[in-house]
Amino acid sequence: xxxxxxxxxxxxxxxxxxxxxxxxxxxxxxxxxxxxxxxxxxxxxxxxxxxxxxxxxxxxxxxxxxxxxxxxxxxxxxxxxxxxxxxxxxxxxxxxxxxxxxxxxxxxxxxxxxxxxxxxxxxxxxxxxxxxxxxxxxxxxxxxxxxxxxxxxxxxxxxxxxxxxxxxxxxxxxxxxxxxxxxxxxxxxxxxxxxxxxxxxxxxxxxxxxxxxxxxxxxxxxxxxxxxxxxxxxxxxxxxxxxxxxxxxxxxxxxxxxxxxxxxxxxxxxxxxxxxxxxxxxxxxxxxxxxxxxxxxxxxxxxxxxxxxxxxxxxxxxxxxxxxxxxxxxxxxx
Amino acid sequence: xxxxxxxxxxxxxxxxxxxxxxxxxxxxxxxxxxxxxxxxxxxxxxxxxxxxxxxxxxxxxxxxxxxxxxxxxxxxxxxxxxxxxxxxxxxxxxxxxxxxxxxxxxxxxxxxxxxxxxxxxxxxxxxxxxxxxxxxxxxxxxxxxxxxxxxxxxxxxxxxxxxxxxxxxxxxxxxxxxxxxxxxxxxxxxxxxxxxxxxxxxxxxxxxxxxxxxxxxxxxxxxxxxxxxxxxxxxxxxxxxxxxxxxxxxxxxxxxxxxxxxxxxxxxxxxxxxxxxxxxxxxxxxxxxxxxxxxxxxxxxxxxxxxxxxxxxxxxxxxxxxxxxxxxxxxxxx
Numbered sequence: 001x002x003x004x005x006x007x008x009x010x011x012x013x014x015x016x017x018x019x020x021x022x023x024x025x026x027x028x029x030x031x032x033x034x035x036x037x038x039x040x041x042x043x044x045x046x047x048x049x050x051x052x053x054x055x056x057x058x059x060x061x062x063x064x065x066x067x068x069x070x071x072x073x074x075x076x077x078x079x080x081x082x083x084x085x086x087x088x089x090x091x092x093x094x095x096x097x098x099x100x101x102x103x104x105x106x107x108x109x110x111x112x113x114x115x116x117x118x119x120x121x122x123x124x125x126x127x128x129x130x131x132x133x134x135x136x137x138x139x140x141x142x143x144x145x146x147x148x149x150x151x152x153x154x155x156x157x158x159x160x161x162x163x164x165x166x167x168x169x170x171x172x173x174x175x176x177x178x179x180x181x182x183x184x185x186x187x188x189x190x191x192x193x194x195x196x197x198x199x200x201x202x203x204x205x206x207x208x209x210x211x212x213x214x215x216x217x218x219x220x221x222x223x224x225x226x227x228x229x230x231x232x233x234x235x236x237x238x239x240x241x242x243x244x245x246x247x248x249x250x251x252x253x254x255x256x257x258x259x260x261x262x263x264x265x266x267x268x269x270x271x272x273x274x275x276x277x278x279x280x281x282x283x284x285x286x287x288x289x290x291x292x293x294x295x296x297x298x299x300x301x302x303x304x305x306x307x308x309x310x311x312x313x314x315x316x317x318x319x320x321x322x323x324x325x326x327x328x329x330x331x332x333x334x
Numbered sequence: 335x336x337x338x339x340x341x342x343x344x345x346x347x348x349x350x351x352x353x354x355x356x357x358x359x360x361x362x363x364x365x366x367x368x369x370x371x372x373x374x375x376x377x378x379x380x381x382x383x384x385x386x387x388x389x390x391x392x393x394x395x396x397x398x399x400x401x402x403x404x405x406x407x408x409x410x411x412x413x414x415x416x417x418x419x420x421x422x423x424x425x426x427x428x429x430x431x432x433x434x435x436x437x438x439x440x441x442x443x444x445x446x447x448x449x450x451x452x453x454x455x456x457x458x459x460x461x462x463x464x465x466x467x468x469x470x471x472x473x474x475x476x477x478x479x480x481x482x483x484x485x486x487x488x489x490x491x492x493x494x495x496x497x498x499x500x501x502x503x504x505x506x507x508x509x510x511x512x513x514x515x516x517x518x519x520x521x522x523x524x525x526x527x528x529x530x531x532x533x534x535x536x537x538x539x540x541x542x543x544x545x546x547x548x549x550x551x552x553x554x555x556x557x558x559x560x561x562x563x564x565x566x567x568x569x570x571x572x573x574x575x576x577x578x579x580x581x582x583x584x585x586x587x588x589x590x591x592x593x594x595x596x597x598x599x600x601x602x603x604x605x606x607x608x609x610x611x612x613x614x615x616x617x618x619x620x621x622x623x624x625x626x627x628x629x630x631x632x633x634x635x636x637x638x639x640x641x642x643x644x645x646x647x648x649x650x651x652x653x654x655x656x657x658x659x660x661x662x663x664x665x666x667x668x
Contacts (some may be wrong), residue, residue, distance in 0.1 A: 039488050041495045093457060093623045097450045116494055119453060123427060124487035126457075129462060131480040137473055146465040152460035154373050160450055161375045 069196025092122030155179025164244035182214025222247035391546035403530025424457030481638025516548025
């Protein structure tokens with residue numbers, strides 16, 4: 001089995017992209033090849049979002065986990081592309097649900113073609129992916145992926161349910177994050193393990209790795225919404241609060257800040273109105289009470305836990321790459 | 335094997351409901367039992383639409399085809415409920431896409447809880463059904479159902495693509511109908527055949543039966559939009575045209591009527607404006623040029639073709655019931 005470059009040469013994400021460039025290009029080929037609907041509008045819309053600068057994190061994790069478990073054939077390329085299809089389907093629906101005009105600095109599909117198209121092409125990409133997955137005749141893959149899809153949908157409904165409600169607990173917030181974000185990342189890791197013929201213990205370890213990583217990623221993403229340079233992430237700050245979504249830094253702040261500020265925040269969340277001055281005040285309070293630091297520390301703890309999940313595996317290039325990816329997923333804006 | 339009542343006692347839909355009451359109640363039990371999300375909003379919304387007076391045609395066809403092929407166990411009840419879940423998921427999304435306020439005389443889920451909830455609970459019901467289907471570990475069922483879902487999504491996009499376009503051909507219209515409506519009906523019939531251990535020929539025959547029936551059903555439904563008593567169908571007339579959808583009676587009329595009327599119809603379709611006077615004029619033209627009759631004749635031809643698909647099967651109660659259901663599906667408003 002080829003394990004790629006020597007372990008010692010992988011230190012940064014650039015090294016990872018470089019070491020696995022051929023395989024990631026193989027995933028891209030599959031992404032393009034499967035846009036073969038006889039309905040051209042489907043292909044146009046799907047191509048718009050699939051070429052929108054996504055980092056292909058899920059296919060990357062799938063292929064790294066497969067390589068980690070000694071997989072040396074080619075199914076991981078198409079499986080990676082199908083996981084990306086499912087992810088893309090959820091983005092098409094999320095953008096409608098969130099009324100979003102921009103994604104990664106580009107117009108969303110719903111902005112260009114309308115909500116109706118975005119909903120239906122999302123349905124198409126999801127059902128197309130399920131069709132192709134079924135063609136692999138692998139029960140374990142069917143189970144892990146369909147379960148992930150069910151959880152993602154539950155997480156999205158749960159998030160909507162708590163929208164505008166400042167009473168949401170950190171426990172419920174974490175459940176939303178685990179369901180809506182970590183499910184598909186964990187499933188991607190486990191699919192890599194499954195095709196790599198890993199033991200049940202190894203499969204479970206890589207699934208946990210994906211769960212820890214997925215939650216860490218969302219925690220960091222939610223925190224960057226109050227801390228990042230807006231331009232670099234392709235969206236402006238405070239979007240979650242504007243949409244009535246309470247995330248970890250805000251939940252921390254609500255625990256810590258004086259009642260008057262608490263009331264102001266709850267009011268903004270319930271009414272979904274947020275002036276620039278409100279936002280600056282909230283960000284300044286978050287800095288004062290350490291809410292950004294608190295949330296990022298939780299994210300980093302989860303990355304430590306994720307790396308611990310890799311302990312049973314021997315050192316190798318893919319293992320080294322997985323730790324680099326894990327770190328990258330909570331440090332994207334630095 | 336129990337084949338239910340004597341063939342001679344099944345003449346009307348009431349006889350069919352009566353003969354298979356216990357099994358249909360078994361389907362209902364499964365429909366309710368599977369509303370077990372930990373997210374209560376999911377269960378509430380799903381229960382609203384699932385208890386909205388649907389006829390359970392797809393589960394009924396599945397169970398009749400299973401019985402026709404000699405199936406005597408219980409999996410058809412849960413499989414029937416899952417096919418109904420998938421159908422319900424498409425209705426939740428259709429209502430958003432069509433901006434519909436009423437379905438079967440009741441408020442739509444999107445009207446009660448909003449578009450966001452309707453989209454996401456649709457996603458949930460679909461992914462939940464796929465999860466449960468996968469649990470049957472039956473490759474043939476996985477394939478026929480995932481393929482049907484893909485086609486449904488393609489059909490919906492195609493319909494949207496042609497929305498407001500009076501240039502659509504009868505060929506394209508039929509493709510939309512086959513994809514969006516007949517796919518799941520045909521799949522339901524084939525799943526019955528699969529669990530009944532039918533031969534490949536028998537499976538193909540029942541799949542064709544479902545296809546013919548599904549297209550006939552949609553043709554009749556589209557025609558009733560210009561001919562039915564609005565109250566009885568729970569919706570007012572001319573809805574398709576109001577939404578810019580050209581259906582068979584309208585396509586026929588566009589071929590037959592004078593240029594001035596043709597221009598008026600095309601204009602109303604493109605602008606999606608339709609006064610009561612326009613609609614009455616169009617319905618009167620349809621009567622004059624035989625467009626309603628033409629479309630209903632095509633539907634009845636397809637029912638004849640569907641019954642021909644049943645020829646290889648010996649006479650039995652389920653076969654008799656299938657012919658009654660086939661007839662009912664194009665004669666619901668009489």
